[in-house]
Amino acid sequence: MEDTYKHLDCTERAVIQVGLEQGHSLRSISQSLSRSVSTVSRELQRNHWKPPSSRSGRRGRRPVAGGYRATRAEHRARQLAHKPRKDKRLIPGNALWSKVVSLLQTGNSPEQVSGTLKRMHPKEPQFQISHETIYTAIYTMPRGELRKEVISLLRQSRKKRRPRSRGEDRRGSLPNMVSIHERPPEVDERLVPGHWEGDLIKGARNASAVGTLVERTSLFVALAKVDNGSAESAQKGFSYVLNRIDAQRRLSMTYDQGKEMACHEILSEKTGIKVYFADPHSPWQRGINENTNGLLRQYLPKSTDLSAFSQEELDQIALKLNARPRKSLDWKCPAEIFLPDFDFREYYGRILEPVALRT
Structure with a gap:
C-alpha cells in the first residue's frame, strides 16, 4: 500500500468491473490492485453497486457486476473533481x-x-x-x-509560502543535553538571581553574530562578542562574559537547541554554569531573552555587520539597556538590582546636568 492516497483511475475501475463480473470477492479485487478493501468498497457504494446478499430472492435478470459500470463511475469522478465541495468565500471583488x-x-x-x-x-x-x-x-x-x-501587503512579502513546521526538529540533537523540564523550580520562580537565558542575534545576511544573555530576575543584560556562528566561537564569547560575573550569580543558563551550543559542556566546565535546553520551536520558554533581543535591535540592527562591534562597545550598549527604568521592576533599572555599586541618581545626574546648565 502507498503512503499517499491516490484516486482510482479508469484502468483500476475497469479491473473492479471485470472482477465483479467473474464473481471475485472484494478482498481479492483489492489485492490485485494493491489497494485497501475499504477503497474498493467505497467506490462501489458511491456508484450504486448492489452486493449479492441484497439481490437474493428478487425476480428478473441479475444486474451485471451488481450494477457497477467503470465508464459511468469514471465520468462521475471527473465531474466531481471539477466541482468544488464548497464555494470559495474569499474571492477578489466580493x-x-x-x-x-x-x-x-x-x-x-x-x-x-x-x-x-x-x-x-x-x-x-x-x-x-x-x-x-x-x-x-x-x-x-x-x-x-x-x-x-x-x-506586497504581507509583512514578509514572500512570493511563495513556506511550509508550516510539523513539529519535527530537523537540526539534530546536541550531545548530553539537559532539558528545560529538569530545571529546578527556583529558576521558574525568578526569586534567586543568577539564572540566565541566552541566544545569538545575527547581523546582515547572517554573516555575523553577537551573544546575548539576560538574567531572569533583574533583567540584567550582558553581550558577548562572537567571532562567528561556530560552537567554539560561541563558547569562548559566552565564557569570557560569564567569568566576569560573580560565581554566585552565574548558576544556570537556558538556551535553544541551536548548533552554536554544541560546546555547552566545555562552557559549563569553564564557567561552572549549568546549561538547560528549551524544547524545539518553543521561543516562549525563553521569552525574556526573546523580548530583550527585540530591544537590542535598536542598537544592533539586522542590516548591520555585527563583527565590527568590539567587546567594549557591546558593554556600552548593554549598559544603556541596563540603565533603563523598567515598569516590571517598579521603575527600577536592571543595573541597580544586579550591580551593588551602581548608583541610579549619579548615572542620570550626569545625563540631566547639562540640561540644567542650559536652563
Whole structure:
C-alpha cells in the first residue's frame, strides 16, 4: 500500500468491473490492485453497486457486476473533481475580500485581520474568516499584478509560502543535553538571581553574530562578542562574559537547541554554569531573552555587520539597556538590582546636568 492516497483511475475501475463480473470477492479485487478493501468498497457504494446478499430472492435478470459500470463511475469522478465541495468565500471583488484587503493595507497580519473581523462582526459569520483561508486565497491567485499587489501587503512579502513546521526538529540533537523540564523550580520562580537565558542575534545576511544573555530576575543584560556562528566561537564569547560575573550569580543558563551550543559542556566546565535546553520551536520558554533581543535591535540592527562591534562597545550598549527604568521592576533599572555599586541618581545626574546648565 502507498503512503499517499491516490484516486482510482479508469484502468483500476475497469479491473473492479471485470472482477465483479467473474464473481471475485472484494478482498481479492483489492489485492490485485494493491489497494485497501475499504477503497474498493467505497467506490462501489458511491456508484450504486448492489452486493449479492441484497439481490437474493428478487425476480428478473441479475444486474451485471451488481450494477457497477467503470465508464459511468469514471465520468462521475471527473465531474466531481471539477466541482468544488464548497464555494470559495474569499474571492477578489466580493465584500469580504474588500474588508480583508483594507485591513492588510493598515499593516495588519492575516491573523490580526481574522481577529479584527471576528470582533467587528460577531453576529455575521459571512464576514468571519480564518487566517489560513486568507493565506490560501492570496497564494492561490493566478500570477499577475493583483497577486503582486496583495502579496506586497504581507509583512514578509514572500512570493511563495513556506511550509508550516510539523513539529519535527530537523537540526539534530546536541550531545548530553539537559532539558528545560529538569530545571529546578527556583529558576521558574525568578526569586534567586543568577539564572540566565541566552541566544545569538545575527547581523546582515547572517554573516555575523553577537551573544546575548539576560538574567531572569533583574533583567540584567550582558553581550558577548562572537567571532562567528561556530560552537567554539560561541563558547569562548559566552565564557569570557560569564567569568566576569560573580560565581554566585552565574548558576544556570537556558538556551535553544541551536548548533552554536554544541560546546555547552566545555562552557559549563569553564564557567561552572549549568546549561538547560528549551524544547524545539518553543521561543516562549525563553521569552525574556526573546523580548530583550527585540530591544537590542535598536542598537544592533539586522542590516548591520555585527563583527565590527568590539567587546567594549557591546558593554556600552548593554549598559544603556541596563540603565533603563523598567515598569516590571517598579521603575527600577536592571543595573541597580544586579550591580551593588551602581548608583541610579549619579548615572542620570550626569545625563540631566547639562540640561540644567542650559536652563
